[in-house]
Amino acid sequence: MNGPPHLWLIPLLPFAGFLLNGILGARLPRWLVSTIGLLAPLCSFGLTLLVCVFVQSSPTVDPDLAPVIRVMPYSENFGHWIVTGALHVDFSLVLDQLSLVMLLVVTGVGFLIHVYSVGYMHDEEGDARYFSYLNLFLFFMTLLVLAGNALLMFVGWEGVGLASYLLIAFYFQKKSAADAGKKAFIVNRIGDVGFLIGMFFLLANFGTLTFADIGAKLVANPGWQGGVLTIIALCLLLGATGKSAQLPLYIWLPDAMEGPTPVSALIHAATMVTAGVYMIARTHVLFDHSPFALGVVAVVGAATALFAATIALVQNDIKRVLAYSTISQLGYMFLGCGVAAYSAAIFHLVTHAFFKALLFLAAGAVIHSIGGEQDLRKMGGLRKKLPVAFAVTTIGVLAIAGFFPFSGFFSKDAILAAAFMQGPHGRALWFVGLVTALLTSFYMFRLWYLAFLGEPRAETGKHHSTPWSMLGPLLVLAALSVGGGWISGAWLGVGRFGAFLAPAVGTRASEVGNAHLELMLSIAAVGVALLGWLGAHLSYRQKSTIPASLAADFPGGYKLLENKYYVDEIYGATIVKPLLVISKYFLDWVVDKALLGGTAWLLGGIATFAGALLQRWQSGNIRSYAAWLAAGAAAVLLFALVPILLGAYGINIKWAGF
Amino acid sequence: MHLILFILFAGFCLGGAINLLLQSHPISSALSLIVVMTSLAVLYLLLGAEFLAIAQIIVYAGAIMVLFTFVVMLLNAGREDRTMGSRTARSVGFPAVVVILGVIATVILRAQGLGMAGLQDGITSTEDLSRILFTELLLPFEVTSVLILIAILGAVALARNDGERKPGQ
Amino acid sequence: MSSLLTQEVPVSWYLLLSAVLFSLGVIGFLIKRNLITVFMSIELMLNGVNLSFVTFAHQWHAVKGQIFVFFVMMVAAAEAAVGLAIIIAVFRARATLAVDRIDLMKL
Numbered sequence: 001m002n003g004p005p006h007l008w009l010i011p012l013l014p015f016a017g018f019l020l021n022g023i024l025g026a027r028l029p030r031w032l033v034s035t036i037g038l039l040a041p042l043c044s045f046g047l048t049l050l051v052c053v054f055v056q057s058s059p060t061v062d063p064d065l066a067p068v069i070r071v072m073p074y075s076e077n078f079g080h081w082i083v084t085g086a087l088h089v090d091f092s093l094v095l096d097q098l099s100l101v102m103l104l105v106v107t108g109v110g111f112l113i114h115v116y117s118v119g120y121m122h123d124e125e126g127d128a129r130y131f132s133y134l135n136l137f138l139f140f141m142t143l144l145v146l147a148g149n150a151l152l153m154f155v156g157w158e159g160v161g162l163a164s165y166l167l168i169a170f171y172f173q174k175k176s177a178a179d180a181g182k183k184a185f186i187v188n189r190i191g192d193v194g195f196l197i198g199m200f201f202l203l204a205n206f207g208t209l210t211f212a213d214i215g216a217k218l219v220a221n222p223g224w225q226g227g228v229l230t231i232i233a234l235c236l237l238l239g240a241t242g243k244s245a246q247l248p249l250y251i252w253l254p255d256a257m258e259g260p261t262p263v264s265a266l267i268h269a270a271t272m273v274t275a276g277v278y279m280i281a282r283t284h285v286l287f288d289h290s291p292f293a294l295g296v297v298a299v300v301g302a303a304t305a306l307f308a309a310t311i312a313l314v315q316n317d318i319k320r321v322l323a324y325s326t327i328s329q330l331g332y333m334f335l336g337c338g339v340a341a342y343s344a345a346i347f348h349l350v351t352h353a354f355f356k357a358l359l360f361l362a363a364g365a366v367i368h369s370i371g372g373e374q375d376l377r378k379m380g381g382l383r384k385k386l387p388v389a390f391a392v393t394t395i396g397v398l399a400i401a402g403f404f405p406f407s408g409f410f411s412k413d414a415i416l417a418a419a420f421m422q423g424p425h426g427r428a429l430w431f432v433g434l435v436t437a438l439l440t441s442f443y444m445f446r447l448w449y450l451a452f453l454g455e456p457r458a459e460t461g462k463h464h465s466t467p468w469s470m471l472g473p474l475l476v477l478a479a480l481s482v483g484g485g486w487i488s489g490a491w492l493g494v495g496r497f498g499a500f501l502a503p504a505v506g507t508r509a510s511e512v513g514n515a516h517l518e519l520m521l522s523i524a525a526v527g528v529a530l531l532g533w534l535g536a537h538l539s540y541r542q543k544s545t546i547p548a549s550l551a552a553d554f555p556g557g558y559k560l561l562e563n564k565y566y567v568d569e570i571y572g573a574t575i576v577k578p579l580l581v582i583s584k585y586f587l588d589w590v591v592d593k594a595l596l597g598g599t600a601w602l603l604g605g606i607a608t609f610a611g612a613l614l615q616r617w618q619s620g621n622i623r624s625y626a627a628w629l630a631a632g633a634a635a636v637l638l639f640a641l642v643p644i645l646l647g648a649y650g651i652n653i654k655w656a657g658f
Numbered sequence: 659m660h661l662i663l664f665i666l667f668a669g670f671c672l673g674g675a676i677n678l679l680l681q682s683h684p685i686s687s688a689l690s691l692i693v694v695m696t697s698l699a700v701l702y703l704l705l706g707a708e709f710l711a712i713a714q715i716i717v718y719a720g721a722i723m724v725l726f727t728f729v730v731m732l733l734n735a736g737r738e739d740r741t742m743g744s745r746t747a748r749s750v751g752f753p754a755v756v757v758i759l760g761v762i763a764t765v766i767l768r769a770q771g772l773g774m775a776g777l778q779d780g781i782t783s784t785e786d787l788s789r790i791l792f793t794e795l796l797l798p799f800e801v802t803s804v805l806i807l808i809a810i811l812g813a814v815a816l817a818r819n820d821g822e823r824k825p826g827q
Numbered sequence: 828m829s830s831l832l833t834q835e836v837p838v839s840w841y842l843l844l845s846a847v848l849f850s851l852g853v854i855g856f857l858i859k860r861n862l863i864t865v866f867m868s869i870e871l872m873l874n875g876v877n878l879s880f881v882t883f884a885h886q887w888h889a890v891k892g893q894i895f896v897f898f899v900m901m902v903a904a905a906e907a908a909v910g911l912a913i914i915i916a917v918f919r920a921r922a923t924l925a926v927d928r929i930d931l932m933k934l
Contacts, residue, residue, distance in 0.1 A: 620930030622865075626856050627751030634757040644765050661834040668844050675851040675871060684863045691867050694848075698874055705841070705885040707893050714877075717900050722870065722907045729911045730863055733918050751857040759850040766842045775885060776835035782890060790890050791897070802901045809905030816912035 007076045007093045010047050010103065011142040014040040017135035025128025034118045037131030041114050041138055045107040048100075055095055072096045072503065073212070075148055082151075089209055092148035098504035101346060102145045102278055105353045109270045110138050112473035116361050117262040119469030120368060130170060130260070137163035141271050145278065150199050150209040153279070157195065157243065160272045161188040167267060168259040180255035187252040191242015198235030201228060211282060218285045225289050233286050233293030236279065237300070244276030244330050246304045251568055253327055257319040261364030264319060269326050269360050270353035277333045277349055281342045281505050288340060288506065295425070298338020302432040305331030307565075309439035313446075314561045317374050318363050321447050325400065326356055328436060332415055335433060339426060341418030342505035343498035348411035354484050355399035355408060358477035362393045365466045365474065366451060376447065381456035388471055390452045392478040397448050399481040401441040401529040404522075410485035412437065413525050420521060434528055441532025449540035660777045663704055670697035682737050684730045688723060695719040706781045841882040848875030862914055862924045866907075873903050 017040030025033050055074045073096035082089040095103075114134060121127045140163055144156025162185070169181025199209060205228055206214050218224065240246070245253040245268075256268050267273070280287060280297065287294050305328045312324035329352050336345030366382060366389055367374055383390045399406035402413065416437075420430040550558070560566070638645075643653055674693035681687045695718045702711040766772075791799055852875060855868030877896045884892025914924070921929055 620932070621746075622926050622929070623857060624746035624750075627747040627749075627754065630754035630758070630853055630857070631750050634754040634761070637758060637761045641761055641765055644768060645761065647768060659833070661836050664836045664840070668840075671844065671848065672851075675848055678864075678867065678871065679851065679855050679858070684861050684867075687859075687864050687867055691871065694871065694874065698878060701841070701844075701878065702881050705881050707881050707884065707896070710881060710893055710896055713897065713900060717904060718870075718874070722904055725907060725911060726863065726867060729914065733863075733915065733924065735861060735863055735924050747857045752854075755850050755853050755857070758853070759846060762846040762849075763843060766839050766846065769839070772838045772842075773886065774835035775838050775841065775882075776833070779885065782884075782893060786890050787893060787897075791894055795891075795894055798898060802898055806901060806905050809908050813908040813912035816909065817915045 006047070007051070007074075007095055007146060008078065010044045010051075010107070011139050011146065013043045013047075014135040014138035014142065016040065018132045018139060021128050021132035021135065025132055028128065030127060033128045033131055037135060038111070038114050038118065040135050041107055041111040044138065044142065045104075045111045048103045048107050051095060051100065051103070055100070072100075075212075077148075086207055087203065087209075089149055089151045091152065092210070093146040094148035094212070095146065096504045097501050098278070098281055098346065099145050101350065101501065102274075103142065105274075105350055106138070106141050106145060106271050109353050109357050109477075110134075110141075110266060112476055113262050113266040113270075113357065113361070116265075116364070116470050116473040117260075119467040120260065120262050120364060122467070124260075126170070130167075133163055133166045133170070134263075134266070137167065137267060137272070141275070144275055148210060148212070150202060150211070153282075154192075154195060154199065157239075157275065157279075158192065160267070160275060161185060161192070161243070164188070164256070164267050164272055167263040168256045170259055170263065174258070176255075177258040180252070180258040184252040184256050187249050188242050191239045191249050194235045194238025194242070196239075198232050198239065201232045201235065205229075205232070214283070215285045218289055226292065229286060230290040230293050233283075233290045234296065236283060236286070237293065237297055240276030240279055240334075241300065242276075243279075244273045244334070245327050246276070246300050246331060246334060247307060250304065250308070250327050251571065254320055254323045254564070257317070257323050261319070261360060261367060264323070265357045265360035265364070268323065269356035273326065273330055274333070274349050274353070277330070277337065277345055280334075280337045281346055284337070284340075284342050284505050287337070294338050294340060296338075298335050298419070298425075298429055301331045301334025301336075301338055302429045302436075303331070304328070305335065305436045306432055306439075307331075309436045309443065311561055311564050312443045313439060314558060316376050318366070318376050318379070318447060318451065319360075319374060321376070321443060322356070322359055322363060325359075325440065325444065328440060329356065329400070331436075332412065332433065335419060335429060336415040339415075339419045339422045339429070340506075341415060343501045344411070344414035344418050346501060346505065347414055347497055351399070351407035351411040351481070351484050354477055355396045355406075355481040358392055358474065358481055359396040359400070361470070361474055361477065362389045362396060365389045365470055366393075368470070369466060376450040379451045379456075380454045381452070383452045386452075386466070388466065388474065392474045393448060393452065395478045395481055397444045400444055401532065402437055402525055403529055404526060405482075405485065407481050407483070407485035409522075409525070413522055416525060417518070417521050434524065437525060438528045438532050441529040442535050445533050445536030446540050449536055454541065660704060660775065663700070667697040667700045667704075670694075671701070684735050685727065688726050688730060691726075692719050692723050695723065704777075705775060706779055708781050709784045709787050838882055838886050842879060845875045845879040845882065848872075848878065851875075860926055862917070862926055862929070863911075865926060866910055866914065870903065870907065873899060 017036055020036050021028075021033055025036075028036075055072055073094055075092055075094040078091035078093075080088070081091050114131075117130065117134065121130055124130075137160060140156045140159030142156075144153050144160060147153035147156055165181045165185040168184050169178045171177045172181075202214065203209060206217055208214065238249075242249040253268055253273070257264055259267075287297065308324045308327035308331065312321050312328065315321045315324060329348070333345045333348050333352070336342070336348060366379070366386060369386055369389075370379065370382070373379065395406070399408040402409045416430055416433050419426045419433060422429070563569075646653060671694050674690045674697065677690040678687045678694070681690065695714060699711040699714040699719070702708075702714060849872050852868045852870075852872030855871060856865055859865050859868060877899055880892045880896045880899070884890065884896075917929060918924060923929070
């Protein structure tokens with residue numbers, strides 16, 4: 001096609017895996033299904049690594065390599081897709097620094113989770129379906145990341161929503177799982193309306209949907225701010241909140257934990273939910289030209305982070321805690337985008353993929369071992385039974401809490417520092433972020449204490465050992481969570497990583513600069529994390545009654561948090577119920593039965609009635625037939641001889657050839 | 659002379675036709691029709707068509723009407739009985755006939771270029787007739803003969819008494 | 828008297844007679860109740876038309892008009908033969924010649 005690196009293979013190999021496993025998988029032996037399922041992400045990851053070699057940020061000075069090395073942004077075009085009037089869209093894949101980073105995360109973490117799934121799904125039915133859906137997801141996600149224009153990205157966007165639905169409702173015989181899948185898809189769709197409208201506005205104002213062209217136009221007109229650009233940015237933001245589970249469209253993510261745990265790790269922690277952040281980073285030039293929209297992004301992110309963290313404080317299902325934690329961390333990323341620190345947001349995206357996937361997979365190993373139990377109140381003392389899981393979970397918790405030198409420390413602090421530098425509003429956002437960090441540390445350590453420390457509270461002695469296919473990825477991800485933060489190479493801020501991403505996402509006007517301030521901010525962050533640990537330690541180590549007494553003192557607040565602020569119920573009452581009423585009374589009775597049914601009945605009735613009328617004409621009576629014959633002949637005669645007849649009265653007209 | 663003959667035999671025509679309508683026994687209607695046919699033959703002669711006049715008498719009055727009379731007598735058709743009428747025939751048919759007659763009459767009366775017919779006009783000789791018939795219109799002539807052959811076969815097949823020949827007899 | 832003897836007849840009178848004969852035939856077709864009489868009215872219609880043809884042949888000195896009358900006679904003869912054979916067959920099946928009673932396609 002276009003020579004090495006073949007970008008088009010990266011999405012296409014998982015798609016081939018999807019087709020193979022989907023069509024033939026039911027008849028193939030389990031090991032073959034797993035192999036096919038693993039090969040696709042492995043090849044995609046390998047190709048991505050190859051791309052790293054072959055595509056560089058700047059032209060190489062080595063004359064031998066020059067013909068082979070491409071320069072970023074590198075695009076491959078596969079011909080026209082839609083060519084009509086003002087709309088011209090191609091199948092074009094574009095690779096620049098941003099998409100390269102995303103690709104590495106998606107294919108790398110994706111591959112690890114595929115390996116984990118082999119062990120996790122070992123005893124389950126429907127593994128062919130599972131692996132084919134996973135590969136389908138990978139196809140759409142890579143397509144989303146590589147897309148060169150908004151329409152192709154929308155294809156990937158919708159596709160990952162579809163794959164998410166299929167995987168959440170994997171255990172479709174369970175009603176709660178099927179409902180959760182439906183909820184995820186529908187809420188995603190609501191967000192997608194925003195994306196679509198944003199695309200329409202983009203087309204109307206820029207005449208093109210290609211990101212490069214839009215960026216070029218905006219760069220050429222630096223004075224164009226606000227107005228319609230704000231509208232576009234807000235519409236795109238709506239789409240991002242749907243996909244990345246921010247306020248007000250986050251409600252699907254906690255329910256999505258009905259799916260298998262590797263699915264939660266891959267889709268709802270590491271990759272799909274980050275698509276919103278990626279999209280904002282990709283269209284960052286648009287957001288830069290609209291300060292109002294950026295402010296909205298930042299506020300949404302900060303509010304969501306705090307909101308979700310408060311809910312996570314009292315959840316009892318281990319996966320729910322992690323789900324709300326994901327929503328909260330995504331809020332951090334949105335906060336980073338909102339203060340125009342896109343590199344920091346992407347940095348946090350990368351480190352979050354590592355430690356959140358790690359936490360989810362470890363939780364999966366725990367659940368798998370104790371026979372499917374997910375309630376934290378029934379766990380305890382697993383430190384001795386599952387030493388590996390305990391160790392990696394500890395690493396994950398330390399990373400997410402933001403302790404030095406784990407990866408979470410660097411990325412979270414980059415965002416918080418950027419927010420702090422933004423001015424008085426930024427300081428407020430920084431403070432919210434700090435409080436959320438405190439809560440994050442608290443509930444993560446709570447989880448740690450309840451699950452692994454203390455005396456066992458589990459009821460039965462069911463205990464499966466964890467296979468190596470599940471342990472391997474855990475160890476790799478743990479290593480990445482420890483060392484992942486050092487890619488920035490700086491104490492605070494994004495350093496090397498930010499410099500690498502700069503051609504794609506721009507740079508912040510000011511790095512922190514002041515070393516004294518840097519130190520203060522880092523100490524504040526770590527101090528807050530320690531405070532959270534202390535609080536959890538006091539509350540949840542053995543024989544502590546603090547949580548119970550707190551719950552008793554503030555029953556209303558506790559209930560509010562436990563029921564997730566009743567948001568689902570509010571949505572149900574204000575949106576779902578009216579829709580159902582309208583459907584039943586208006587659409588079903590009026591439109592379906594009366595209008596459509598009535599029209600059909602009417603048409604049938606007319607035919608029958610006309611038939612009954614005409615039936616009487618066919619009497620079989622020869623004389624009436626003769627009479628009608630004569631009448632017909634008279635009519636024809638009259639018609640043909642009208643001019644002559646009228647001529648009798650002196651009227652001359654032209655008629656039928658006369 | 660022409661006028662007197664015309665009025666006389668036109669009267670016979672009309673009288674015969676109206677009698678056909680008024681009679682209730684089919685045989686009387688057949689006989690009235692014979693009167694109409696012969697009067698028409700005289701009118702043809704007045705118009706100079708001598709061959710056609712004779713052909714009219716031989717074919718129409720002499721063969722077709724005889725056939726009709728045979729069938730009436732064969733089937734022993736009696737007087738017409740009062741059966742249930744057809745309202746449509748009256749309510750739709752009569753106006754239609756009136757309209758047809760009116761239209762044709764108007765066209766005839768308003769037509770230009772119609773002349774007069776008199777005794778001094780020449781008679782079309784049979785020779786002229788046959789010359790055209792056997793040269794230009796030979797094909798229709800032959801086709802008509804085939805048609806008559808088919809009609810004979812058809813009439814024989816239709817009127818044959820099927821049930822009387824039983825197998826084995 | 829001589830003027831009366833040599834008086835000519837307008838051609839339109841012949842045509843009017845033809846039209847009246849035709850209309851009487853149609854009326855007969857409509858009001859007669861016996862199948863054979865209905866058939867006879869058809870013959871009356873044909874004769875009316877024949878008169879019209881002969882009149883025009885005389886008017887325009889076209890022999891073809893008369894030849895057409897010849898053909899009409901031939902066809903009328905064939906038609907009469909076949910038609911009466913059908914009437915005989917119908918009579919055998921229905922035992923009636925009343926037009927109003929013969930109203931089913933199935934014999």
